[in-house]
Amino acid sequence: QKEVEQDPGPLSVPEGAIVSLNCTYSNSAFQYFMWYRQYSRKGPELLMYTYSSGNKEDGRFTAQVDKSSKYISLFIRDSQPSDSATYLCAMSASGNDMRFGAGTRLTVKP
Amino acid sequence: EAGVTQFPSHSVIEKGQTVTLRCDPISGHDNLYWYRRVMGKEIKFLLHFVKESKQDESGMPNNRFLAERTGGTYSTLKVQPAELEDSGVYFCASSPSSDTQYFGPGTRLTVT
Numbered sequence: 001q002k003e004v005e006q007d008p009g010p011l012s013v014p015e016g017a018i019v020s021l022n023c024t025y026s027n028s029a030f031q032y033f034m035w036y037r038q039y040s041r042k043g044p045e046l047l048m049y050t051y052s053s054g055n056k057e058d059g060r061f062t063a064q065v066d067k068s069s070k071y072i073s074l075f076i077r078d079s080q081p082s083d084s085a086t087y088l089c090a091m092s093a094s095g096n097d098m099r100f101g102a103g104t105r106l107t108v109k110p
Numbered sequence: 111e112a113g114v115t116q117f118p119s120h121s122v123i124e125k126g127q128t129v130t131l132r133c134d135p136i137s138g139h140d141n142l143y144w145y146r147r148v149m150g151k152e153i154k155f156l157l158h159f160v161k162e163s164k165q166d167e168s169g170m171p172n173n174r175f176l177a178e179r180t181g182g183t184y185s186t187l188k189v190q191p192a193e194l195e196d197s198g199v200y201f202c203a204s205s206p207s208s209d210t211q212y213f214g215p216g217t218r219l220t221v222t
Contacts, residue, residue: 004152032209043114043201043213044153051209088153095209096143097166100153 003027006089006101015110019076023089023101026070030091030099033065035074038086038103047087048074079108112136114204114214122220128190131217135184135204142185143211144177148198159185192221 006023013019021035031052036044048063050056050072056063062075072091076083089101115134123129135142144156156175157167161182170177174193179185189196199218203211 002152034210036213041215043215046210046212049210090153095207096141096158097155097169098143098145098211099155100145102152 003099004101008102010105012107017079019079021074021087023072029093032092032095034090036088081108081110083108116214116217120218126191131187133185133202139204139206141205143203145201194221197221
């Protein structure tokens, strides 16, 4: 079993839809949780960072962490074609050696 | 503020040759990380520097890989001799503290 499980998709939604992306994990020591966005041939770009459990909102993006269920989510409201990218969840016990999910490829169609 | 930069962007070498990848972190970031993504797999941690010291190199695949960070600024990752399975994208990231990491664009290595 992988430490971090993420459905690779692909996921296709119409413009304006709410997108839900999820990851599950097995290591209960993880306490740093990140979501990265990666465009083709580019490096991962940090979108959201959450320490421990709870919700965090930044504009159209909301990150949720449920440590009891070992489950994290990223919600994108009013999705735009420019949101089309691969979304990677990442997590760490120490904040250093991050463990990544496989990434979910998202396409938002105009 | 300049982001993390990596050089070269793409390298094609033959099996048995040596390649050196370079990473320049964001100025002032003491923490520097190397990661690798091989085809079809997730991004995997290789090692972590704090300034010039190796804090954690548990992810280095074998002794053909050598990372250095002389002076605590830029870092190099040398692969010698390269094997076919070393092909992939090598990412560098930097961080001012032990949480948020900012990634460079990556170096795509192809070993033929």
